[in-house]
Amino acid sequence: MSQRKLPTVADLLAAKGRRQMTMLRYFSLEEAAAAEAAGIDIASVPDDILLHPRYREAAPSVFSMTGRTHLEAGTPDDYLRWAADAMNRGADAIYCSGSFDTVEYLANEYIPVVGHVGLCPSRATWTGGFRAVGKTAESALKLMQDVKDYESAGAFAVEIEVVPPEVATEISKRTSILLWSMGAGGGCDAQYLFANDILGYTEGKIPRHSKVYRDFATEYARLQEERIAAFREFAADVESGAFPEERYLVQMDEAELVAFRGGLEPA
Template identity: 75%
Template sequence: MMRRKPTVADLRALKGRRQLTMLRYFSLEEAGAAEQAGIDIASVPPEIAADPRHREVAPSIFTMTGLTHLEAGTPEDYLRWSGDALQKGADAIYCSGSLRTVEYLAREHIPVVGHVGLVPSRATWTGGFKAVGKTAEAALRLLDEVRAYESAGTFAVEIEVVPVEVATAISERVGILLWSMGAGPGCDAQYLFANDILGTTEGHVPRHAKPYRDFRAEYARLQAERVAAFREFIADVESGAYPEDRHIVRLPDDEIEAFMNGLEERTVDADAAG
């Protein structure tokens, strides 16, 4: 049975009822695999969201895209960009901008997703790339921040690298969805990057990553196979093993005779003209 793409209202109605699955993926191949596997939500780069082929391969995945506040500009810029993204196929907009910007978008009925905890574009304010909310005071600030996002009009907030007790308690006390990246199972969705699942993450592998496959080894194996195949091709050319008769086209015998006769005549004519 074909799945139907959920609406914002559908997702909100699922709060507290079941855990949703969420991926960040970067290619149409990954999008197609996510669709076939049954992933609920995706976060994708703008170029994927805008590609008409994305909806062909992932018609039922609720898709979020966005820009950081460093990329988008003013609230008006954000609104223009968001409207264009939604018209091209996105279902919601990620916004790391100020609450003023979030509220501005929400008032225009843009489905907005906020971000708390470890927010890469704002990490300098929370001490860099590390867990946030590890003291009671810091945890209460997170609760205040999520509630502020709720008041500003978001329907969901990504909560990243926050102690599980904190994320769970906050999720239980707000009406919006909390999408957990490294914040435990007490939220409404579990969010991982596709490269963390497939084992292709470069450099530091985050604590919350769980590789289910080793694509890095598979890619290395395929590269070795490419090199071996190219070397075999070179050897076949040098030895005369390629091309074989099945790789070429031959003239019928009577056409060969006519062709050779024609060559002879043209050679004689050329010699005479010279």
């Protein structure tokens, strides 16, 4: 049983500038339990996992957010209804890639909101696609303004993705809200990676900012071969009559068997 306490938004804000927190995006209850056991601070979790009735058994003290992009959520009222339901069912915060007006609308109803700057996949067409953001003075100053706008709108944290570390560090010094770094260096308040990258089961290209710690892809492939082999052995045993053996069956008392057969009509 974990001895940690589930942090509040106030607890996370109080830790700004004091230490680097850890943050993961993971995709199963097993990964949630591993994050809890490893002492991970923050998680971004798909809503079907976070809202699962067993989620808090797996990760009772991981500050856990879920979210929908502005392309998925609909109107601000739709966003608010969905966010309120998620909070009522155990979410600690809500990710919102919508407009600053939408962020403010949620924050005014006391929904803890996390924004996104830099490489934001749902808005990547406006920043040149899936590439680094903030490599020029002009774009770096625009990032600074975006973070300040999130702060003014009431967000308590912002994910900052694939931004030069010098830029992210200077921005972090100039805002009271939390910056969660995904490929933006160690000058922010948390380091954020995806579990599939860490565990080595990403399909396709692994992002430059991710570090691979294990090779689960090879292990998963080995396990699949073992599944196939086991199923083939079972099928062969059934075909040959080797399965089922007597040790897998229940036995009937001989007298009861005689009585049973005596009570049957002729076949």
